[in-house]
Amino acid sequence: MSQDQGAEVVLRLDRITKRFGALTANDAVSLDLRRGEVVALLGENGAGKTTLMNILFGHYVADDGGVQVFGQPLPPGNPKAALAAGVGMVHQHFTLAGNLTVLDNIRLGTEGLWSRGAHGARAKVERLSRDFGLAVHPDAKVSRLTVGERQRVEILKALYRDARILILDEPTAVLTPQESDALFATLRKATAMGLSVIFISHKLHEVMAIADRCIVLRHGRVVGRVDTHATDKAALAALMVGGELSLPRAKARAAGAPLLRLDAASTPDRGAVPGLKSVTLELRAGQITGLAGVSGNGQAALAEIIAGLALPASGAVQLHGAAVRDWSPRAALANGVGRIPEDRHHQGSIGDFDLTENAVLESYRTRFSRRGWMDWRAARAFAEEIIKGYDVRCPGPETRIRLLSGGNMQKLILGRAMASSPDIILANQPVRGLDVGAIAYVQSQLIAARDRDAAVLLISEDLDEIMGLSDVIHVISEGRLSPGFARGTMTAADLGLWMAGQNFGDTHAA
Amino acid sequence: MRLEPIAAPSTARRLGFPALALGATLAVAMTLALIAGANPLAVLGQIVTGALGSKLAVLETLNRATPLIFTGLAVAVAFRAKLWNIGAEAQLYAGAIMAVVLGTGALGSPLVLPVSALAAMLAGAVLLLGPVLLKTRLGVDEVVTTLLLNFIMLLLVSYLLEGPMKDPMGMGWPKSTALIPEARLPRIVEGLRLHWGFALAIIAAIVVWVIQTRTTLGFEIRAVGQNPEAARFAGMPVNAILLKTALLSGGLAALAGWSEVAGLKGHLSQDLSPGFGYTGIIVAMLALLHPLGVVVTAIFVAGIFVGSDAMSRAAGVPTYIADMLMATALLCMVLAILLTRFRVVRG
Numbered sequence: 001m002s003q004d005q006g007a008e009v010v011l012r013l014d015r016i017t018k019r020f021g022a023l024t025a026n027d028a029v030s031l032d033l034r035r036g037e038v039v040a041l042l043g044e045n046g047a048g049k050t051t052l053m054n055i056l057f058g059h060y061v062a063d064d065g066g067v068q069v070f071g072q073p074l075p076p077g078n079p080k081a082a083l084a085a086g087v088g089m090v091h092q093h094f095t096l097a098g099n100l101t102v103l104d105n106i107r108l109g110t111e112g113l114w115s116r117g118a119h120g121a122r123a124k125v126e127r128l129s130r131d132f133g134l135a136v137h138p139d140a141k142v143s144r145l146t147v148g149e150r151q152r153v154e155i156l157k158a159l160y161r162d163a164r165i166l167i168l169d170e171p172t173a174v175l176t177p178q179e180s181d182a183l184f185a186t187l188r189k190a191t192a193m194g195l196s197v198i199f200i201s202h203k204l205h206e207v208m209a210i211a212d213r214c215i216v217l218r219h220g221r222v223v224g225r226v227d228t229h230a231t232d233k234a235a236l237a238a239l240m241v242g243g244e245l246s247l248p249r250a251k252a253r254a255a256g257a258p259l260l261r262l263d264a265a266s267t268p269d270r271g272a273v274p275g276l277k278s279v280t281l282e283l284r285a286g287q288i289t290g291l292a293g294v295s296g297n298g299q300a301a302l303a304e305i306i307a308g309l310a311l312p313a314s315g316a317v318q319l320h321g322a323a324v325r326d327w328s329p330r331a332a333l334a335n336g337v338g339r340i341p342e343d344r345h346h347q348g349s350i351g352d353f354d355l356t357e358n359a360v361l362e363s364y365r366t367r368f369s370r371r372g373w374m375d376w377r378a379a380r381a382f383a384e385e386i387i388k389g390y391d392v393r394c395p396g397p398e399t400r401i402r403l404l405s406g407g408n409m410q411k412l413i414l415g416r417a418m419a420s421s422p423d424i425i426l427a428n429q430p431v432r433g434l435d436v437g438a439i440a441y442v443q444s445q446l447i448a449a450r451d452r453d454a455a456v457l458l459i460s461e462d463l464d465e466i467m468g469l470s471d472v473i474h475v476i477s478e479g480r481l482s483p484g485f486a487r488g489t490m491t492a493a494d495l496g497l498w499m500a501g502q503n504f505g506d507t508h509a510a
Numbered sequence: 511m512r513l514e515p516i517a518a519p520s521t522a523r524r525l526g527f528p529a530l531a532l533g534a535t536l537a538v539a540m541t542l543a544l545i546a547g548a549n550p551l552a553v554l555g556q557i558v559t560g561a562l563g564s565k566l567a568v569l570e571t572l573n574r575a576t577p578l579i580f581t582g583l584a585v586a587v588a589f590r591a592k593l594w595n596i597g598a599e600a601q602l603y604a605g606a607i608m609a610v611v612l613g614t615g616a617l618g619s620p621l622v623l624p625v626s627a628l629a630a631m632l633a634g635a636v637l638l639l640g641p642v643l644l645k646t647r648l649g650v651d652e653v654v655t656t657l658l659l660n661f662i663m664l665l666l667v668s669y670l671l672e673g674p675m676k677d678p679m680g681m682g683w684p685k686s687t688a689l690i691p692e693a694r695l696p697r698i699v700e701g702l703r704l705h706w707g708f709a710l711a712i713i714a715a716i717v718v719w720v721i722q723t724r725t726t727l728g729f730e731i732r733a734v735g736q737n738p739e740a741a742r743f744a745g746m747p748v749n750a751i752l753l754k755t756a757l758l759s760g761g762l763a764a765l766a767g768w769s770e771v772a773g774l775k776g777h778l779s780q781d782l783s784p785g786f787g788y789t790g791i792i793v794a795m796l797a798l799l800h801p802l803g804v805v806v807t808a809i810f811v812a813g814i815f816v817g818s819d820a821m822s823r824a825a826g827v828p829t830y831i832a833d834m835l836m837a838t839a840l841l842c843m844v845l846a847i848l849l850t851r852f853r854v855v856r857g
Binding site: 020061077309328350361362373 | 724726729732733742744745
């Protein structure tokens, strides 16, 4: 990874400005990317990273400023031009056709409908996958690949189109630590061959590990340009949020009685997503139980059971020591289960409803209605209470929730879940996509709930989060649950092996 | 070209585009009149006077608006829950049949009117229940089932009018026996043609509005319509709410047929509804599914139909112009609503 200041500038964003109404998403953002370097684009959610990349890629048209690739200006609003100029993007959510083979996916859209030439294409793909260390079989069906392998296909797709500039949007969000290391090895090979990479990430330690330079965005503006070897994680975090900030770390505590227990719970597989395989799990009072694992390994099925949406096909669920029979979201709520859903847009809130309506979504029947009539005055007061108590930044309770940032939306959902003083709390990816300030707030609320003797289940793909908060850590892989590991007994690498599913055979033998 | 959402549309935008849509509709109407060989401005004038020019014209417009308010409400209630009830026409006929079944001597005063109204609502509700159960249990698309029920219902009416319900004194015409006087809806003012069905329609609109904004059921219906997954997650019984919505929607549509028979016609015939069930969809969409807005748009739509009839007699332009106007108004309005919420970006 060279950092030759004299190296050719392959990509130049020149004073890009983009406004959406009153919001300035990008304010005169400039960026130079040189041949053979990795530049990290860092910033909280809403800082303008995605907007900037969408402009570069032609999805948006900038109000001001221009893009140059290899010295040539790029016509605005034309994704094909960006592709043709040698810019390849790997999106966070893959754009692959599951029922086609790897080779077909790579050729899809590059070649004419009737062209024959699979042979040449195969040779090229095989060469690329060898050169860049992207091991994946060209004839494998994409639907059978792991997430890490799919990402390799996406990168291969960009390389196949002769991309000289790779943009990776949060590439490690879906990977195990081992898969991330493999990705970094690929990126190092790519830069050694003269490619350039823009790496968008939240994870500071990854940025420190892979990037040569780092550009920090805040509120649409560049607030820092630093060489990674001349800085550290704390300094980068401070730049991102504009002040010193420490994420909460929970102190250990003695656990209480088990409040919720799954006994050999199994659920059917759903297509490629495995169901639970005889999972036994205890959530104890006064304890945060962390569930680590790569997404799509059965977390959703487990979360559905606890949220009241489903019962396992076999096995038992015990709540406060009694077997659960009639199970529904309402039953869960009535039995003191507070839920923070994984998808706050689709499950947790109704976008065009205002904050009042969203605040009472779970309790309107029990607390805010009399003989079928809504008590909107009380509902509004309740919403105002949450807004104040949980620091939801908004113009008022009549605001439609879709206009709120992710962090403020999540605070409202958190406040709604906590309002009934639940003693069991399901927190499914509670801080995903939030900015650092909101993350600290949500996490401290979970710790506070635990200190009130609630049993908290924290499901997360972020190992730092799991290790920082959990009193007990389980790993889920292919629907199987690891034994519980007490705080501090496992390293990230140990957990990574469990996430990759390597130790499960041993436990069965033992 | 792409569409970019606008977070908070300005007032100018929210009023300007619908006004533009109205202007475009008028322009199309005048062009059509010109093609038909008439003076465009005169045609417009005749439509307006035909709809509103005299007391008689106004009352005729309100009479015509009555079934449209009921079917418009039925559609608005269902669409609010994203329940695509295209079968208001069938439910209307279900209500009309009940008006005849109970209103031709089976019941006497004072029971006959309230009982036949309730029976009509029940019949319409039950008719929509089937498609909704198929939707919630088996995932069958209700657009298809409710639409096809319209044709089944028309055939049933045709059978009834040629068979069991046929008026023996009807000189062979396919129409039902006339309702007894006690089963007829009285006129609001004696001597004028406007019947109590119109007042009931207004009351129904207010009731629906109150249900939507003030009751838990209304809150549930809106929540299920906006985001069924979030509603389910929050503990709402989504399928039960859809069933209740269907009962309300089917019942409202049935009242359209009931009030046409009991208020206006006095008997059932196959031409009872010139597509009130389908026009109800236009009425509801133009009103943006707002129940009070439905009253306004129903009167507007009825006015265009009544006015076009009058204009056609005077200017010799075919009444099809009314249908084309409706279609243009709906398309322009849908486009206008889109443009208030999104801006078009080139590239």
